[in-house]
Amino acid sequence: MTYWARQLFKQLKNDILLKRLHQFEGTISKILSMGMIVVIIAMVIDLGIVITRSILTTSPGDFLGQPVIDIFGFFLSILIALEILENITGYIRSHVVQVELVIATALTAVGRKIIILDLNRISGTTLIGLAIAIFSLAVSYWIVRHSNRSQG
Secondary structure, eight states: OOHHHHHHHHHHHHHHHHHHHHHHHHHHHHHHHHHHHHHHHHHHHHHHHHHHHHHHHSOTTTTTTHHHHHHHHHHHHHHHHHHHHHHHHHHHHHSOOOHHHHHHHHHHHHHHHHHTOOTTSOOHHHHHHHHHHHHHHHHHHHHHHHHHHHHO
16 A cells, blocks of 8 residues: 555545534434433523422512512523523534633623622632632633634
8 A cells, every 4th residue: 555545545534433423413402402401491481390398388478588689590490401401502503612602601600700799708819719710711701702703
């Protein structure tokens, strides 16, 4: 077998492998998206149950306390799940991880954590850690967004 024939055979093997890897990634992405849909539906049903229970069991004057914070936590969890589904959908569409969307999802998750935080049970160190996480994510988001604008 000549050198050129071996190179051609090697290239064909690489092309077949890459095609199979691409198909594998596509299949896994589709399975993940279907799983996220099931999770989101379950979360929406759970949110409906929590809202119904809160309305039926909480007196009108007490509803604006912890029940509302719990409901906000559920809403934000559903939004985070939708953003994750959008990440997966974007990957299926273009086979590129959208870094800006991933960082926005992380910012939403940390924001959710702060909203539902019980300040009586949290240490100062944890608050500092959350502040550093938010600052780092915000700076990262700004850098990625700025570089995307510069390229486009």
